Amino acid sequence: MRPGLAALALALPAVAAAHPLGNFTVNRYAALRVEARMLSVRYVVDMAEIPAYQEIAALDRNRNGALDPDERDAYLGRAPGELARKLALTVDGTAVTLAPRAQSLELPAGAGGLPTLRLEVFLTAPLPEHPGALEFRDRNFAGRAGWREVVAEAGEGLALAHSSVPRVDRSQALRAYPADLLQSPPQVSEARLRITSGSAAPLAPATPAGALVGAKRFGDRMTELVSTSEPLGLGLVLTSLLVAALLGALHALGPGHGKTIVGAYLIGARGTARHALFLGLVVTATHTLGVYLLGFATWGASAYVVPERLFPWISVLSGLLVVGIGASLVRSRLEAALGEHAGRHHHHDHDHGNGHSHLPPDALGWRSLFALGVSGGLLPCPSALVVMLAAISLGRIGFGLVLIVAFSAGLAGVLGAIGLVFVYARSWFARLPVDGRFARYLPVASALVISVAGLLIVANALSQTGLLGAGT
Amino acid sequence: MRSSRTRRPGRALAALLALAGLLPAGALADASPADREVATAEQRVGGASPSSDGYVALASAFMRKARESGDPGYYGRAQAAVARALLLDPDHYEALRVVPWVRLGLHDFRGALAAAERARVVEPDDWWNYGTLTDAYAELGDYPHAVEAAQRMVDLRPGLPSYTRAAYLRALYGDRAGAIAIAKLAVEAASPRDPEGRAWALVHLGHEHFAAGDLVAAARAYARALDVFPDYYLALGGLGRVRAAEGRLREAIDLYRRAVAHVPAPDLIAALGDVYEAAGDADQAERQYALVEYVGKVAEAVGTTYGRQLALFYADHDRHPEEALRLARLEAAGRGDIYTDDTLAWACYKSGRLAEAARAAHRALRLGTEDAMLHYHAGAIAAALGHERIAARHLRRALGLNPHFDLRQAPRARAALAALERAALAARDGVR
Numbered sequence: 096m097r098p099g100l101a102a103l104a105l106a107l108p109a110v111a112a113a114h115p116l117g118n119f120t121v122n123r124y125a126a127l128r129v130e131a132r133m134l135s136v137r138y139v140v141d142m143a144e145i146p147a148y149q150e151i152a153a154l155d156r157n158r159n160g161a162l163d164p165d166e167r168d169a170y171l172g173r174a175p176g177e178l179a180r181k182l183a184l185t186v187d188g189t190a191v192t193l194a195p196r197a198q199s200l201e202l203p204a205g206a207g208g209l210p211t212l213r214l215e216v217f218l219t220a221p222l223p224e225h226p227g228a229l230e231f232r233d234r235n236f237a238g239r240a241g242w243r244e245v246v247a248e249a250g251e252g253l254a255l256a257h258s259s260v261p262r263v264d265r266s267q268a269l270r271a272y273p274a275d276l277l278q279s280p281p282q283v284s285e286a287r288l289r290i291t292s293g294s295a296a297p298l299a300p301a302t303p304a305g306a307l308v309g310a311k312r313f314g315d316r317m318t319e320l321v322s323t324s325e326p327l328g329l330g331l332v333l334t335s336l337l338v339a340a341l342l343g344a345l346h347a348l349g350p351g352h353g354k355t356i357v358g359a360y361l362i363g364a365r366g367t368a369r370h371a372l373f374l375g376l377v378v379t380a381t382h383t384l385g386v387y388l389l390g391f392a393t394w395g396a397s398a399y400v401v402p403e404r405l406f407p408w409i410s411v412l413s414g415l416l417v418v419g420i421g422a423s424l425v426r427s428r429l430e431a432a433l434g435e436h437a438g439r440h441h442h443h444d445h446d447h448g449n450g451h452s453h454l455p456p457d458a459l460g461w462r463s464l465f466a467l468g469v470s471g472g473l474l475p476c477p478s479a480l481v482v483m484l485a486a487i488s489l490g491r492i493g494f495g496l497v498l499i500v501a502f503s504a505g506l507a508g509v510l511g512a513i514g515l516v517f518v519y520a521r522s523w524f525a526r527l528p529v530d531g532r533f534a535r536y537l538p539v540a541s542a543l544v545i546s547v548a549g550l551l552i553v554a555n556a557l558s559q560t561g562l563l564g565a566g567t
Numbered sequence: 568m569r570s571s572r573t574r575r576p577g578r579a580l581a582a583l584l585a586l587a588g589l590l591p592a593g594a595l596a597d598a599s600p601a602d603r604e605v606a607t608a609e610q611r612v613g614g615a616s617p618s619s620d621g622y623v624a625l626a627s628a629f630m631r632k633a634r635e636s637g638d639p640g641y642y643g644r645a646q647a648a649v650a651r652a653l654l655l656d657p658d659h660y661e662a663l664r665v666v667p668w669v670r671l672g673l674h675d676f677r678g679a680l681a682a683a684e685r686a687r688v689v690e691p692d693d694w695w696n697y698g699t700l701t702d703a704y705a706e707l708g709d710y711p712h713a714v715e716a717a718q719r720m721v722d723l724r725p726g727l728p729s730y731t732r733a734a735y736l737r738a739l740y741g742d743r744a745g746a747i748a749i750a751k752l753a754v755e756a757a758s759p760r761d762p763e764g765r766a767w768a769l770v771h772l773g774h775e776h777f778a779a780g781d782l783v784a785a786a787r788a789y790a791r792a793l794d795v796f797p798d799y800y801l802a803l804g805g806l807g808r809v810r811a812a813e814g815r816l817r818e819a820i821d822l823y824r825r826a827v828a829h830v831p832a833p834d835l836i837a838a839l840g841d842v843y844e845a846a847g848d849a850d851q852a853e854r855q856y857a858l859v860e861y862v863g864k865v866a867e868a869v870g871t872t873y874g875r876q877l878a879l880f881y882a883d884h885d886r887h888p889e890e891a892l893r894l895a896r897l898e899a900a901g902r903g904d905i906y907t908d909d910t911l912a913w914a915c916y917k918s919g920r921l922a923e924a925a926r927a928a929h930r931a932l933r934l935g936t937e938d939a940m941l942h943y944h945a946g947a948i949a950a951a952l953g954h955e956r957i958a959a960r961h962l963r964r965a966l967g968l969n970p971h972f973d974l975r976q977a978p979r980a981r982a983a984l985a986a987l988e989r990a991a992l993a994a995r996d997g998v999r
């Protein structure tokens with residue numbers, strides 16, 4: 096407990112581990128098997144020399160230094176239940192208890208013949224006739240260093256449509272740890288499964304080596320496009336591009352990307368189809384560039400920066416841009432509205448000279464439209480960023496870049512289309528016999544909507560950076 | 568008014584999830600920062616053409632994991648990863664600069680110094696190299712060079728890594744107030760993105776406050792560390808020591824138990840035993856002491872050792888004095904810092920080698936370090952040699968610096984000082 100440079104690396108003694116994973120590790124393993132109306136779990140705890148000693152010392156009631164049969168039985172009677180209490184299982188959202196059915200205890204010799212401890216418990220839980228989603232979580236020995244592995248498979252007549260964990264383990268149920276030091280111990284203590292009936296067609300790869308396994312859990316089809324290890328055929332490339340564009344389009348329909356703002360702008364600005372398309376183009380370009388930049392920056396700085404930390408700040412930037420646009424629109428439109436009211440004749444003359452203009456009455460015009468497009472595309476879509484990073488890590492950068500363009504194009508297509516809808520809706524709206532004053536202040540109101548939306552974005556983003564209290 | 572833009576929290580969550588999707592399955596739920604780093608790096612070397620950069624990232628991630636988890640097994644992994652990087656490219660600079668860091672972790676201090684020197688020759692303006700140089704020099708006991716390297720490091724890059732080293736060296740040179748001031752700077756400089764780094768800086772600050780006898784400030788620093796990085800074993804141990812010093816033994820036991828449950832390090836287990844003993848539970852105390860010995864036995868079986876920690880434990884608890892001396896000498900063979908000298912002094916004293924003990928204690932105090940334990944050991948040795956005045960001065964100094972410096976040893980220091988003062992009084996009366 097003395098102060099020391101310890102900190103930087105030296106806190107720990109130099110110990111070449113006797114137990115392959117270090118002599119104070121507690122290693123945990125769970126193999127789930129989904130069967131008809133039942134889940135079975137083979138749960139193994141492998142304690143290295145030091146925790147084994149602690150456990151044995153606690154069991155050794157008569158202090159004779161050995162585990163007598165009755166001490167052993169007492170332990171086997173108590174330990175499985177204690178372990179089971181910290182194995183959380185939910186099936187379709189309902190908590191289900193895992194009951195221990197059988198157990199065994201071994202004390203395999205470790206370093207210098209000192210004992211290690213291996214406890215194996217077989218547990219089961221009832222399942223409904225047609226289980227859907229299943230979640231398993233191991234809360235035993237939280238925080239204790241060690242190997243933590245969970246695998247899952249389906250029995251006869253069932254299949255896992257989706258699994259967050261592999262089917263085959265790497266440690267042979269904690270009997271044979273990989274000797275390769277570069278294969279770091281898995282740190283997995285939970286599994287999420289989706290069960291379907293039908294013949295077993297495991298989707299989860301046999302080995303967890305594929306770095307992108309986890310991505311599928313989030314239904315992120317995008318990463319699958321680049322994570323395939325097969326050579327890229329033309330058909331695959333074309334399908335991938337199409338899928339990417341479709342995903343971009345779908346993404347644009349989801350929340351975000353300022354559809355409201357685009358709409359409000361175009362309504363207020365009396366935009367035309369040309370404006371809507373221009374907006375779409377700017378969004379595509381900004382989004383593509385944004386993903387490229389952030390992707391490479393994240394890749395380069397991955398040792399220093401946690402990427403998700405960047406998102407709120409980009410949101411702040413994007414929000415501030417929107418606020419700025421909104422404020423300047425409010426000002427110019429208010430001036431225009433007031434001017435129209437005060438000098439009707441003058442304005443009429445002017446209008447007459449210009450012929451039939453539908454251009455926005457703003458001083459900013461195309462420039463503010465451009466800025467709006469930038470703000471819409473500035474926040475890179477996370478799944479696009481994931482694709483980018485996946486492409487980099489798999490050495491398929493070129494393909495990743497192209498996919499991002501397709502994705503952005505799909506995104507912009509939908510945004511542009513929404514813009515067009517707003518444009519036509521407005522011209523239909525304009526034909527309604529509305530009060531003149533209302534029509535005059537409509538642009539101002541829509542500019543206010545933009546400003547408020549921008550402020551909300553900034554406030555939300557700041558709350559995520561932790562600068563503004565707890566946030567939502 | 569509802570804007571779709573306002574539903575940003577959901578989006579951010581989605582972003583987080585999608586990014587976390589890059590990690591191997593299941594790593595998300597309770598992945599620590601180091602786990603995430605390991606996963607990211609493994610992905611980089613898992614591709615078709617793994618690069619040296621990827622292996623260097625993996626080595627760094629393993630080093631972080633070692634520090635965060637207290638599991639020294641990760642040093643071997645870091646070593647393997649950096650070796651692979653150098654196999655692919657023997658001149659890879661990023662790998663060269665990581666080598667000394669790994670060697671330090673493996674307690675090969677001479678190897679670390681040579682490796683740090685090699686990296687410094689390649690990039691003399693890289694702040695990092697001065698960090699590894701500082702550590703290697705300090706562990707080898709070459710403090711003037713350690714100070715020089717640390718100064719260069721602070722000049723090149725003021726920040727958490729350089730401040731912690733500066734604070735450490737200041738404390739060694741007897742400037743506790745300066746050390747506390749810089750340790751606070753280090754806390755301020757810690758990145759909010761690195762909770763473990765920040766927690767470590769806070770633990771260091773707590774240690775400095777404790778050494779100065781300021782229990783309240785120490786407790787606050789450790790508690791803040793636990794806020795930032797829950798269940799951090801070093802902070803649990805630090806807070807346990809404060810609670811024990813305050814006489815809140817139940818709380819101390821609970822804290823030490825939690826620390827040991829995470830990382831059963833000999834010094835933490837021994838401290839838990841001391842609290843049990845102070846609480847009158849001799850049976851539990853003995854259980855903990857037996858566990859410390861067992862940890863030593865396991866280390867022996869593996870062919871390596873917890874050296875200093877075990878030597879101190881044996882000497883402190885008057886168990887196996889010869890084993891304490893053997894371990895202390897072994898440690899001193901590869902390490903020359905003042906705490907290794909202090910351990911050697913204490914082990915020599917407990918095995919009756921007073922002359923050697925006095926020489927080592929003198930070396931341990933060569934920088935004028937204001938550390939109660941160092942003065943207590945020096946005082947006890949001086950008393951045994953019959954140098955009463957020197958002994959009393961050291962003991963008074965120890966108790967003045969921090970009356971609670973050790974649950975087990977502080978009362979002994981008080982008793983020894985009282986005996987010396989009684990003897991001095993009796994001698995004076997006798998003269999009269």
